[in-house]
Amino acid sequence: MNDAPVRDLAALVVPRWGRLAETGDRYEPYRLLDPDDVIVEAVAVYFQELLAAGKAPSTVRSYGMDLLRWWRFLEAVGIPWDRATRVEARDFSRWIQLTVKPRRGQAPRKRSAPAAGAPNPVTGKPSSGPGYAPTTVAHSETVLRRFYNVHRDAGTGPLLNPFPLDLSRRSGRAHAHHNPMDGWKPERLGRYRPSLPQRIPRSIPDEWFNNLFAVLPSNRDRALVAFWISTGVRASELIGVRQCDVDPGQQLISVVRKGSRATQQVPASADAFVWLRLYQEEVHGKVPSGRRQPVWWTLRRPYRSLTYHGAHRMFERVNASLGADWTLHDLRHSAAARMVRDPQLTLSDVQWVLGHAHLSTTEVYLTPRREEVVAGVLAHHARQADKRSEPMPPPAAPGYNPASLNVLFGRTS
Structure with missing residues (x-):
């Protein structure tokens, strides 16, 4: 050396x-x-x-x-x-x-030198x-x-x-003597492996999602986004869906999980199946049919099965029209955030739908969104300003206990 x-x-x-x-x-x-x-x-x-x-x-x-x-x-x-x-x-x-x-x-x-982007x-x-x-x-x-x-x-x-x-790490294995009740502490593996920043999953606010959905150019793209936002499956998992994997009667689709390669049925919204049916009517007779044929195809001739990179470019064009930079994976985060905020769903339910191996992975979606935190803190500052602008109560007349007057009129001491 x-x-x-x-x-x-x-x-x-x-x-x-x-x-x-x-x-x-x-x-x-x-x-x-x-x-x-x-x-x-x-x-x-x-x-x-x-x-x-x-x-x-x-x-x-x-x-x-x-x-x-x-x-x-x-x-x-x-x-x-x-x-x-x-x-x-x-x-x-x-x-x-x-x-x-x-x-x-x-x-x-x-x-x-590396510079942080705006x-x-x-x-x-x-x-x-x-x-x-x-x-x-x-x-x-x-x-x-x-x-x-x-x-x-x-x-x-x-x-x-x-x-x-x-x-x-040379003297022991990763996560040696790990307590299953504790979270998974990140451990450094390689000598030349950089430290990764702790990232909070970013979801798309509902009002911006409505704007994004409105500018989608085709029924195929609307069906794709509707499935992503309602199921929380990964982009590549949905792209690999075949025609035999779609069950509209039970509102289920079957996907092959990225990590385990296991096939899992996940529920989707009724709107997603409506957009899918409209897309299927458009391409009927133009693309091969069969139970093992892909569901998603390119929009232009010659028709080919849609790839992840094709879907990624479609979403990039939609982003460009809004001046945004969301990713396909942000749709998965958005679906998870929506499900976590529903009090009728448990965290274990969300874990199963997302296909997470550990519950601690799903817990990151309990973190409030940046927009919610910013709105809450700004409201706090507004309340503090209102308190400072309130007129001071007049002093108590001689012979009256100020503490008793505060209790009587509901004022803070």
């Missing part, structure tokens, strides 16, 4: 090396290819490990993007993947926290800024540590993992 070269990360140019290609093959949904379109075997082996562990193709894609960034960094510093040391891991962790995320068709740029005038969310989000940085560290663990155990990678565990 002491003899390691000191890299000038500010002047480092990371090329757009290689790409992550989708194959359409369920046994190998994604491949990491070099600039000559040759498969990177080390990553292909890791992808097979993920699929054998039951990971979804979307998870493989997410892990593949982290590995692509790592391969591009190694290409810039001229180090093979199996010769990487903790110096490269440390420099990569520094670089990814300070670099500007490249946009499509643009070269990577640098920034001198809040959105509609939602109050701080802008994400030009760099990678802290969650993306933390996810990359976890993926790369697991990648090198697989190759270390197989004898095909470095003997020492370039992304080691934190010193406090």
